[in-house]
Amino acid sequence: MKRLSAATLADLPDDVIRPGYDRAAVRCGVVHLGIGAFHRAHQAAFFDDALNAGDLRWGIVAASLRSPAVRDQMAPQDGLYTMLVRDGAAEQARIIGAVRQVIVAPEEPEALIAAMASPDTHIVTLTVTEKGYKLDPATGALIADDPQLAADLAALDRPRTAPGFIVAALARRRAAGLPPFTAISCDNLPHNGARLRDSVIALARRHDAALADWIAAEGAFPQTMVDRIVPATTDEDIAALASRFGVEDRAMVKTEPFAQWVIEDRFCGPRPDFGPGVQLTAAVAPWEEAKLRLLNGAHSGIAYLGGLAGIAHVHEVLALPNARHFVEALWDEAQTTLSPPPELDIAAYRRALMARFDNPTLRHRTRQIAMDGSQKLPQRLLAPIADRLARGQGIAALALAVAAWIRWQAGRDDRGATHMVDDPLAGPIVQRLAPAWTAAERVDAILGFAPVVPPGLADNSGLRDTLAHWLTILEQQGALAALGALRQDCHRKM
Known part of the structure; x- marks a missing residue:
């Protein structure tokens, strides 16, 4: 069976919602660390809304920090995937086109740093789970004996952690005379923005005190709250969708109608004109x-x-x-x-x-x-x-x-x-x-x-x-x- 791709979009049933913008004209203003089902059903959909509204600055370069599985699912599909919204007997399929590239960080660390250091990149989002911040939950200090973090504490030429990639990219931006990007944690952590800021600045300070001071003064790490239920996709889900579409989508996600993203209005650069479902606030x-x-x-x-x-x-x-x-x-x-x-x-x-x-x-x-x-x-x-x-x-x-x-x-x-x-x-x-x-x-x-x-x-x-x-x-x-x-x-x- 053929895979979902730009070439097979026209073969989908008429009731499937397709991207309403020219994907070739999209610039990638977002880098996302930790691409998984939740990101594809949540933040990526909101950036896709911005693209559909006519602001073509908000394409996504996504990265897996561990496995090539998502890259291998999405690359044959030109980054396209189905977001299937289910509510009782009702079901709506929408093709999301916002993800333009998926990088496997252990294979191409330089490509990920370069994407984050690009002048087009204004926002870096993260869904790396609670354990990805490398902070002791009791003390808030870096877990120095974590093997991946220990490697990043020693050198940042090939980062292995999310904070490591952020510090390496911010160092490159500073050296190039570019402003920092806004870094937005989308994980279920209390004070997630502050925790991300703490881990990034602490790691930066171990390498370059001036860099840490620059990040603290110029960067932005807004607090956020994300909410959408995104169950794991099963082989049965993929088979059922293939039967309906006549093409196979190995990267599909399923979710509920409800979606909410509350973001502290603290950005250090451009941001989309977010639509319904996103609330900017002074207190998250x-x-x-x-x-x-x-x-x-x-x-x-x-x-x-x-x-x-x-x-x-x-x-x-x-x-x-x-x-x-x-x-x-x-x-x-x-x-x-x-x-x-x-x-x-x-x-x-x-x-x-x-x-x-x-x-x-x-x-x-x-x-x-x-x-x-x-x-x-x-x-x-x-x-x-x-x-x-x-x-x-x-x-x-x-x-x-x-x-x-x-x-x-x-x-x-x-x-x-x-x-x-x-x-x-x-x-x-x-x-x-x-x-x-x-x-x-x-x-x-x-x-x-x-x-x-x-x-x-x-x-x-x-x-x-x-x-x-x-x-x-x-x-x-x-x-x-x-x-x-x-x-x-x-x-x-x-």
Whole structure:
């Protein structure tokens, strides 16, 4: 079967939305680090909107910092791919044309530095996951013993990390008399702009103090909040789309209708005239906090409890009344820790989130969400727990989600099926969780693990006792029983 490409665009069904601009006339004003499904369904679509609006400065040079897989999917397709938006029975296919080149950084580091140092480049965006910033989550310092970062600390002629590529490119721009680009983190990190700035400036200072000062004075690292559910594409998805199109698209992504990008209005150069779905604001933190603690916090709880129960997809977990009650209880707890902006109606936001979770056509896998839990729990669950404990408030639902994460580390669900714990700290975590210990002893081991648990929570007896209670139920009776117990506890307290 022929592949999707510029040559086969005309063969697609009439209801498929195609790029409304001359791709040959596009200049690449954006470099994106970490091209994956989320970028293709989120930021790339917004830059594609700008191109469709007639501003042809916002094509994308995208880079994979590790695998050639996405390059190999997109290169035969001239960078084109389908964004399939699903909402119940409705489905809309749109061809995104914004990505003009994909670079595999380990193969062509010089090409990536050159793209970032180009006078046409005004914005660099990143989706490299929480672990890609090479910062200790507890201290905020560079993880100097990380092998990739250690290489970049030694030399930047062939960078290996996202901060390394940014520093190398900014050094070249400064030497050429060009202004810096605006660097925008699009990862689910609290204060993501500040963290990116910290990692870049700290790395730059290890090489050239004057360069670090120039970046600090002239650069821009706006805070952002990104929101769109983008499940992993399956072979079945690709086959179904090929049957519909008559051409194969190996780079397709599937997503929901909802998309939001809140960006701090802090740029050091040109930016697009962003359209619907993008909000420029002076303060991102309240939006970011609400999203992390409501959407992402609930997602983590659903992932670990559903995964332990052997349930594959988010909407299937939410079909269980006790799981639905758990999400609402977690939101009740987390909501008290928020300071939402006036434009954000939390009650309406919660209703919209539940409707998004219920979307059966997304088939969002619990195991996909469960990845990298050690990097996600501090901001999603432990931060609201700390806030509520400081106020003397209960943490039953939030603690159940954390206990489910601890239980997940055993690598076996309630039915005995094994799973891989996909996490950069999986090794040191499992070493702390001896199976002969009691649940309380395993909780103590986790609370003493500084890379995940902040010092203020490590010695909290209330947290310890609540986690031990839930972990005991999870280990002895399973996730479904724990969900039922939470609901009974809440009814007794009403």
